[in-house]
Amino acid sequence: GDSVTQMEGPVTLSEEAFLTINCTYTATGYPSLFWYVQYPGEGLQLLLKATKADDKGSNKGFEATYRKETTSFHLEKGSVQVSDSAVYFCALSDQSVRTDKLIFGTGTRLQVFP
């Protein structure tokens, strides 16, 4: 079945460092891909998404490109801030198999220190 694999955390960075969180997926159809962020004590918020190959999602300085050839959707940010500390989830939705449920990766905790 469909699945999402994320790099394990925690990822610990200093402020203004470059961030990459790897995400790869397996899907039988043509999924949409998402990154969600969960701040401490809160629910999930959509960070960015891409619905087809070669699309780039971006928001708040974060970017991810839908790479069909490598089945990847890695999250990047050029300069992280302390306020970016959170758990980041990669997810997919494969509506081509007649379901719109989200399948999540295990989440990656990011800790940014000043």
Place this chain on the structure above:
Amino acid sequence: GAVVSQHPSRVICKSGTSVKIECRSLDFQATTMFWYRQFPKKSLMLMATSNEGSKATYEQGVEKDKFLINHASLTLSTLTVTSAHPEDSSFYICSASLQEGYTFGSGTRLTVV
């Protein structure tokens, strides 16, 4: 944007009691609501999909008699954890599917003592 209000945010209950978690869509009609459970340091696991006016569809391995889901109206879905035990302690979160994507409740931290 579309908002799902989830209550309570935290609840502590005794073993053997039941707990109800509510998710309300505040400014839209949620035909479908998803219920997830998040284990510590692990991902969100889909428990069930609820559709307004019909029985919920449970994922494999989820006890439907233990986790009762009701979606009686287009703005309210509830999850009741019946006869709760310490192993039911977890973070539960609901999500509604919209044309433009998904919106999540803020989650409920359940602790069973």
